[in-house]
Amino acid sequence: MISVSEAKAILQKQQIHRQVITIPISESCGYFLAEAVNSRLDVPSFDNSAMDGYAFCWNDEFLNNQKDTISLQIVGEVAAGSFREQVLEKGQAVRIFTGAPIPPGADTVIMQEKVERQGDQIVIHKDYLVKGSHVRYRGSQCKEGSIVAKKGGKITPGTVSLLASVGIKEVSVWGLPTVSILLTGNEIKNVGEALEAGQIYNANGPALEAWLSSLGIGKITTRKVSDDKEKVIESIAQALEESDVVLVTGGISVGEYDFVQEAMQENGVETLFYKIKQRPGKPLFVGRKGDKMVFALPGNPASVLSCFMQYVKPFLLSLKGDSSAWEQFEWLPLMEGFEKKIPLTQFLKAEKLGSQIRVLQGQESFNLISFGTASGFVEIPEDVEKLDAGSLVKFYPW
Numbered sequence: 001m002i003s004v005s006e007a008k009a010i011l012q013k014q015q016i017h018r019q020v021i022t023i024p025i026s027e028s029c030g031y032f033l034a035e036a037v038n039s040r041l042d043v044p045s046f047d048n049s050a051m052d053g054y055a056f057c058w059n060d061e062f063l064n065n066q067k068d069t070i071s072l073q074i075v076g077e078v079a080a081g082s083f084r085e086q087v088l089e090k091g092q093a094v095r096i097f098t099g100a101p102i103p104p105g106a107d108t109v110i111m112q113e114k115v116e117r118q119g120d121q122i123v124i125h126k127d128y129l130v131k132g133s134h135v136r137y138r139g140s141q142c143k144e145g146s147i148v149a150k151k152g153g154k155i156t157p158g159t160v161s162l163l164a165s166v167g168i169k170e171v172s173v174w175g176l177p178t179v180s181i182l183l184t185g186n187e188i189k190n191v192g193e194a195l196e197a198g199q200i201y202n203a204n205g206p207a208l209e210a211w212l213s214s215l216g217i218g219k220i221t222t223r224k225v226s227d228d229k230e231k232v233i234e235s236i237a238q239a240l241e242e243s244d245v246v247l248v249t250g251g252i253s254v255g256e257y258d259f260v261q262e263a264m265q266e267n268g269v270e271t272l273f274y275k276i277k278q279r280p281g282k283p284l285f286v287g288r289k290g291d292k293m294v295f296a297l298p299g300n301p302a303s304v305l306s307c308f309m310q311y312v313k314p315f316l317l318s319l320k321g322d323s324s325a326w327e328q329f330e331w332l333p334l335m336e337g338f339e340k341k342i343p344l345t346q347f348l349k350a351e352k353l354g355s356q357i358r359v360l361q362g363q364e365s366f367n368l369i370s371f372g373t374a375s376g377f378v379e380i381p382e383d384v385e386k387l388d389a390g391s392l393v394k395f396y397p398w
């Protein structure tokens with residue numbers, strides 16, 4: 001058996017070939033940029049007004065004027081989307097609206113609330129005169145050719161807005177990994193089906209599907225397979241064909257009907273590791289065939305979820321291009337002390353209350369009740385036996 005950190009190190013070392021795809025920015029949210037993006041133009045591409053008001057040409061004589069106010073003659077109007085070619089002279093102003101180009105000769109805008117309009121004149125109190133005010137200068141957001149989004153950055157709605165503003169229609173991103181889920185077990189029935197003696201509802205399939213879709217994974221294919229060696233071998237072969245990552249649940253322990261490990265060998269899957277010094281999820285198997293990865297998650301639902309959290313989630317996120325994939329935890333203090341009775345790393349269902357962590361009741365691998373309120377998992381390291389209230393622990397939120 002290897003330790004949790006050894007298992008993570010093995011996974012982080014895997015070099016997997018990933019595809020770069022080009023997609024429209026409107027579909028790119030959640031993807032990671034495979035190359036930096038440069039602005040196609042100066043933005044703003046022309047000096048423009050930040051306010052609805054009046055544009056005029058600053059005149060230093062304003063300040064030396066003995067009077068409290070100045071008057072300017074309104075000689076026209078510029079709305080957003082239009083422009084004015086004539087040069088504005090000293091003492092003239094144009095009515096201007098937010099986003100409209102500053103006409104040649106003008107350099108200052110005053111908000112309409114700060115002027116008194118008298119026919120075709122505006123009167124401005126000297127206190128409100130600020131040279132260059134309310135002008136958004138050409139290139140003040142970014143210059144043509146400058147980098148506006150770095151390689152490796154995650155695309156957010158904010159990034160999409162920025163990219164559109166600099167004239168970018170499509171981006172090169174890392175493709176999303178596709179995942180096959182293979183649920184083993186004769187006892188598994190889907191919700192909605194009638195349960196017969198000895199049968200249980202399939203909790204792992206919906207949980208994995210929900211998690212994968214919340215992570216923004218590509219195509220997800222789910223299949224069930226009975227505890228039949230040939231069928232397990234065949235289903236794994238099919239899953240390896242169709243997806244980048246295969247998640248098997250159940251059948252990886254040592255029972256007479258646990259065929260998954262053997263099926264891996266039959267399919268030429270190289271074992272990266274089998275069994276980790278942890279609970280739940282001790283009999284986790286991870287293997288590789290070419291650029292395909294296989295995670296055989298121990299069937300108990302809490303084992304499936306803690307193994308997914310610790311290994312599958314960061315691995316998938318790193319395939320998506322997320323460079324912080326392996327740091328998805330925070331250090332938080334325990335609300336109550338905790339005694340660990342086993343010499344293994346323990347992953348406990350826990351609730352985040354304010355900035356503290358409370359370990360929940362019902363930690364057995366089969367018991368899902370605390371998942372109703374759990375906000376994630378807490379890690380109690382292998383060599384720790386007892387933690388006092390207030391001790392800092394690693395908390396992994398969903």
Ligand SMILES: Nc1nc2c(c(=O)[nH]1)N[C@H]1C(S)=C(S)[C@@H](COP(=O)(O)OP(=O)(O)OC[C@H]3O[C@@H](n4cnc5c(N)ncnc54)[C@H](O)[C@@H]3O)O[C@H]1N2
Pocket residue numbers: 183184185187188200201202203204205249250251252253254255258280281282283297298299300301303365366
């Ligand atoms: N003799 C030993 N027995 C077991 C060991 C061991 O070391 N020696 N390890 C135990 C541990 S720890 C775990 S974890 C489980 C893992 O077993 P498998 O991966 O072979 O999983 P199954 O036996 O197929 O199922 C375990 C458990 O989970 C239920 N299950 C399975 N699939 C689903 C599903 N889709 N939804 C809900 N529940 C599911 C299944 O009915 C079993 O109760 O092995 C221990 N045994």
Ligand code: MOO
Pocket residue numbers: 278279280281282283298300302303365366
């Ligand atoms: O490791 Mo098993 O996950 O205790 O149930």
